[in-house]
Amino acid sequence: MNHIRGNFQAQIDKANKLYEAASVAEIERLAQTPTLEAKQELFNKINDGYFGGKAPFGEPIEIKRIDDSSMQKVWSKMKKASKKDIGTLFGIKKVGIGSGEIMMAYLVKNLIIGGGSADVDLNLFDMKAAEKGNFKPTDKAELKESFLSGEGFLYGWRTGTKHRGVITIAMEQLKALYLSIRSSIPELNPETPAGKKAESDAFKGEYADVVRAIRDLHPIEVGPKVSFDLEITPEEDINVYIQGNLIGEIKDSKTMDAVKSILKRDSKPLKSFKDIESDLAKGFGNIKGKFVFIQTSGSNKETGKGNKNVRGIFYKDNLPSNTDELKIDTVTQNLVKVKVKA
Numbered sequence: 001m002n003h004i005r006g007n008f009q010a011q012i013d014k015a016n017k018l019y020e021a022a023s024v025a026e027i028e029r030l031a032q033t034p035t036l037e038a039k040q041e042l043f044n045k046i047n048d049g050y051f052g053g054k055a056p057f058g059e060p061i062e063i064k065r066i067d068d069s070s071m072q073k074v075w076s077k078m079k080k081a082s083k084k085d086i087g088t089l090f091g092i093k094k095v096g097i098g099s100g101e102i103m104m105a106y107l108v109k110n111l112i113i114g115g116g117s118a119d120v121d122l123n124l125f126d127m128k129a130a131e132k133g134n135f136k137p138t139d140k141a142e143l144k145e146s147f148l149s150g151e152g153f154l155y156g157w158r159t160g161t162k163h164r165g166v167i168t169i170a171m172e173q174l175k176a177l178y179l180s181i182r183s184s185i186p187e188l189n190p191e192t193p194a195g196k197k198a199e200s201d202a203f204k205g206e207y208a209d210v211v212r213a214i215r216d217l218h219p220i221e222v223g224p225k226v227s228f229d230l231e232i233t234p235e236e237d238i239n240v241y242i243q244g245n246l247i248g249e250i251k252d253s254k255t256m257d258a259v260k261s262i263l264k265r266d267s268k269p270l271k272s273f274k275d276i277e278s279d280l281a282k283g284f285g286n287i288k289g290k291f292v293f294i295q296t297s298g299s300n301k302e303t304g305k306g307n308k309n310v311r312g313i314f315y316k317d318n319l320p321s322n323t324d325e326l327k328i329d330t331v332t333q334n335l336v337k338v339k340v341k342a
Contacts, residue, residue, distance in 0.1 A: 023049060024094045031105035031113045034125045034135040039109055046106050050088050056081040057089070060109035066124055066141045066290055068315040074107055075313040086310050090294070099145045100294040100310075122292065141290035146314075147297065148342055154293050154314060155329045155339035159284070166283035167336045173276045174331060178202065178210050180270055181220065187213040207331035211273070218272040228259065277328050280336065285321020293342075314342050 023045075030042035039060070047055050057077055063070040078086055092102045101113040101121055110127045114120045121143040129136040144157040159167065182188035182195065188210065189195040198209035229241040230250070238250040240259065248255030271279075293314040320326040320340055329339040 024092065027092065027102060028094055028097055028113075031102050034112050034123075034130060035133070036109075036127075036130055039105070039112075042106060046089070046092065046102075050092065051085065056085040057107060060107055062109045062127060063111070063124065066122060066139045066292065066315075067317075071292055071313045071315045074104070077107060078310065083309060087308060090296075090308065090310050098143055099296075101143055104143065104292075120289075139290075141292050143292045143294065145296055146293045148295050148311065149339065152342050153327070153329075153339040154295065154342050155337075157293070158335065158337050159319075162287050162289065163284060166280060166287070169283070170276050170280045170328075170336045171331070171334060173271050173279075174207065174210070174273070174336070175202075177214060177220070177270060177273065177276070178207070181214070181217070185213055205332065205334035211328070211331055214273045216273075218274045220270045220272045273328075274323075277323050280328065280338070281323050281326040282321050284319040284326060284338070288318055291316040291319060291340075293340075295342075316340065 027042060027045060027049075030038045030045065033039075043055070043060060047053055057080065061073060061077060063073065081089075089103045089106060090100055092106075093099055097113070098121060104122055105111055105113050108124075110125050110130070112123050112125065114123060120140040122141045123137050124139040126134075126136040126138050142160060144154075146154040147156040149155055178188065182190065182199070185195075186192050187194045188198050190199045194209070198213070201208065202210055227242075228247075229244075231239045231241065233239060240247045240250050240255055242262065247258050250256070293316070295311040295314060296308050297311050298309040319338075325341040327339055329337045331337070
């Protein structure tokens, strides 16, 4: 009998999850639809489904643009509700939709979300045009959930497709730097236990150990890789050749001077971590786009498990272009993740 009850309960749980998924999918559709009718339906559906028919945050507000002032108005509106209600609203999402997107569409009457693979998460539209049935986007921004470090940096988020080119270049430069200097740093030398672990992690796309070892190395100069051939003579002297050309005997100081000259000839500075980080910041700064950051806390930042609290909203007209305000946070899954000053 208990087995039958267990199976029955499992079926009920499965049905409830399917119903919830279908409900959130409909909420997503409404949050993406630029009509006042759809926005009103979204408002009512969330109130009925999550807040017992009440509107804990009051009526949606209208904003003229996405900027720091308007985002603080949204935050002031949110703070009037309980932490529990804020957490509930923030948590309404489905796969492919970032945390907080539906929340913003619910709170702002003339805002819809991009959703799916869209580059832009938040889209503001003209209310008067919407009343006439015409969708006219007036402003847009990316939305990121983030954590706030003790040093005042927003971290734990990743950039979108617009920044992929800049990240790819930085990743290639970091790999080149690592491969060029790892043999000379005990923490990275594959012959040492620490270096072997760093190499194994780097192969998987995880560069935490590498970043720690190279972060403060500046400047860096690496000589060229040149192949020399050695030949022992009948007189048991050793001759040094390069590309088949005799340089001289190894015991001759002039030969060694020539070898050093060849090695130094093509030596050039290698981009250090500091250089790579600076180029990355400049690249990000040149890509125009607004960012809204929802600061959260209270859950495991790696697993996402645990209760999550919304702590504030931060706004950026553009990502910073300097390393005082934008730094490399970590390199994971072969991707460079950055942090910005709040």
